[in-house]
Amino acid sequence: MGKMLLHCCCGPCAMYPVDLLLTEGRDIDCFWYNPNIQPQFEFDRRHENLQKACDHYNVRLISEGSECMQDYWLSKEYLNEFASRCEMCYDIRMDHVAKFASENGYESFCTTLLVSPYQQHDKIAEISGAKASKYGVKFDYMDFRPGFRQGQDMAREIGLYRQKYCGCIFSLEESKFRDKIYKSFE
């Protein structure tokens, strides 16, 4: 089986999928591309914690994009193309992941977004499949959700930061932990 590019949204969500794939003997590189995460402090914190998770497993992390893309969320024109902001968010990320995988010789790609019971699992799979066809690379669908809790426990065990909101400023504002989160940026 050829090499897989595993898009990772954060360290905690990477734990179970990486563990599973390595246990299965798969050859993987992890890939960071999450311009949706705001603010920059949080973007950097999640990126650093993903690096810690990759170091724990001795897996290579490739990172693209060093900044959260504040402007993307303000572009109403772009938002109008999609049914929801989450659909747009998945589309932007999976388009880049599939393109990178195709241009850099990977056999397939997948994403740790598929571990979360809080994400729109079927929509992520649908969009990823469409991006695979667009760029001529395989989308290796995996339902990681049965391992979500286990992955969170593994993240706790190695001391990873575990965030309390999805990533964009809208999800931060909607979080019941909003005030606590803002305090953590100080």
Ligand code: SF4
């Ligand atoms: S809630 Fe999460 S998936 Fe939806 S737009 Fe915000 S960061 Fe993206």
